[in-house]
Amino acid sequence: DIVMTQSPDSLAVSLGERATINCKSSQSVLYSSNNRDYLAWYQQKPGQPPKLLIYWASTRESGVPDRFSGSGSGTDFTLTISSLQAEDVAVYYCQQYYSTPPTFGQGTKLEIK
């Protein structure tokens, strides 16, 4: 199984400032035949299911604010929130869908400083 490791485990950022969350996969999730990274990011708030934010490493899901962006390729990926809003307080997960079973990172808890 591909192991997904996120850093940091928790993060406190001031309102309006940039938040950056990292995700590393134990093997590449870049599929060479279509040059796509099989990597997604989710946001989970208490008592709710995860919500898809980003897929193919950098494609924003419909309705997701443009302050959320994804980058990276191969084994190293980043989720960036350009200007933190109060409603962004949540736990964020990366997930690979390159191979079965799909696997998730352990989560990064984002709080307001």
Add this chain to the structure above:
Amino acid sequence: QVQLQQSGPGLVKPSQTLSLTCAVSGDSVSSNSAAWNWIRQSPSRGLEWLGRTYYRSKWYNDYAVSVRSRITINPDTSKNHFSLQLNSVTPEDTAVYYCARKVGGAFDIWGQGTVVTVSS
């Protein structure tokens, strides 16, 4: 829009069978482009994919190795839903269980979650 509505008991006794259903609206479980998944979440295991069912001219299932001997996921085309059965449960199966749709790549639609406790 596509919605998934979960139902099933929140308390299961050890050694018995956990059974949950996920009703699909706005899409079809027989879709040739979707896969229908069960995922659970617990403090000890995090988010753990359990398995899926999908239709590509015939029905297929894939299951996680950790539960392969105990799990069944079945579609019901007449009711447009799919179900999870997990046999011989132990307290380690206590978790929030989610159903989720996968189209193309990521899990784009999730059910509301069901808290399942395994206890006598």
